Amino acid sequence: MEDASIQSVPYPTIKRYPAYLQVLKELKSTGITTVSARDIAERLGLNQVQVRKDLGYSAIIGRPKVGYDIEQLTSALHQLLGWQDPKEAFLIGAGALGSALLGYRGFQEYGLDIVAAFDLDPSKHNTAIHGKKVFPMERVPELAKRMGVLIAVLTVPESAAQECADLLIQAGIRGIWSFSPCKIEVPDNVVVQREELSAGLAVLSVRLSEMLKHENNGPSAPV
Amino acid sequence: MEDASIQSVPYPTIKRYPAYLQVLKELKSTGITTVSARDIAERLGLNQVQVRKDLGYSAIIGRPKVGYDIEQLTSALHQLLGWQDPKEAFLIGAGALGSALLGYRGFQEYGLDIVAAFDLDPSKHNTAIHGKKVFPMERVPELAKRMGVLIAVLTVPESAAQECADLLIQAGIRGIWSFSPCKIEVPDNVVVQREELSAGLAVLSVRLSEMLKHENNGPSAPV
């Protein structure tokens, strides 16, 4: 009766975990061994109750007056995220954004190891970008099976997204991190996570416009 | 009495607008002039009522049986987002992620035009990455004022984030799109929007792990 496995941790919480891990890592590097929820909250600009609630989904318990053991907490969060051991991934679409991500070593921290890139464009084949070889799309099935790769980062133009996804699915890929803003149809046993870079920019724009607007109206006439 | 300007549009809605714009753009390119909420919803995998509610924040009204005028809707959303005319921006931190973003032309679509890059590392100064010149950080104030730049994309290591932000603020930058997962202290008249690339990856990981787990347990014993 302790199942609780059908996505018991809310997504907003999951999204905050990587930031928590970052803080823990930084603290650990300074030699500190425990941390309070308040401290984490302050470093990230969050509400401390929210942090406690979030951490509550892990099995580990904090000690009053002391806080949480950093080591324990780190591995608990890694476990909740499925980041115990790094997952190998393919990158599909070696265009501007794709090349960029190939060079970004930050993913390693998040348990993602991009091992190869693929592209439809023959002129890119057998070149290497940031040390990662670029293969023709047709080789995805073969290499995915050989290397046991289950995750793909999809950075192709929208028009090619579904086509590429279909090929990935055939090749046994089970998780697709898509940077295209369109829907991708997949069977039930495949997960698509859409990353909307533009969403954050939209929020920034709006907040900025509103601030500037209020500055012009605000101080004087409230008509 | 028609103020309604104090952030009347909810953030989740704002985050969906860029995707709507993408759909509108695609439809427009095929010569279609109107679109229904249902159509938008289907293309993006959203609920059609949600789309209607979202569009309702714009002044434009849809015609029953016909839908919304694509042209009108596009400019209304642009207006709501403050994307009428492209905003010039600086990129701070020409590391792996920064270089990647410099090469990504997609931002132009979202009204953001990165016009120059800056870095603390002298070895990068006066080089160009993807056609964008890299300047020393010290020149931010001068160039920001000269070009009237108000937005900065911050892709520096966490340890340098606050320091760089301080310099940006001094230089008159009012909006910071930060790719570091740490809090940045700014005065009230500056907006910081944090982009957590790892958040999406975390969600993907969890959804994938859960699916794989259920596959192993699921079909057989529900103990």
Add this chain to the structure above:
DNA sequence: TTATGTGAACTAATTCACAGCG
């Protein structure tokens, strides 16, 4: 009949308020 538009119901997430522990 095919669409929009919207009050009402529902669901999810955050925050409050306080109990408990070392």
Add this chain to the structure above:
DNA sequence: CGCTGTGAATTAGTTCACATAA
């Protein structure tokens, strides 16, 4: 006290159900 942990209240967002318009 300084901290965790959690039920209760609140707020925000989504979805339902239905009125309405062409």
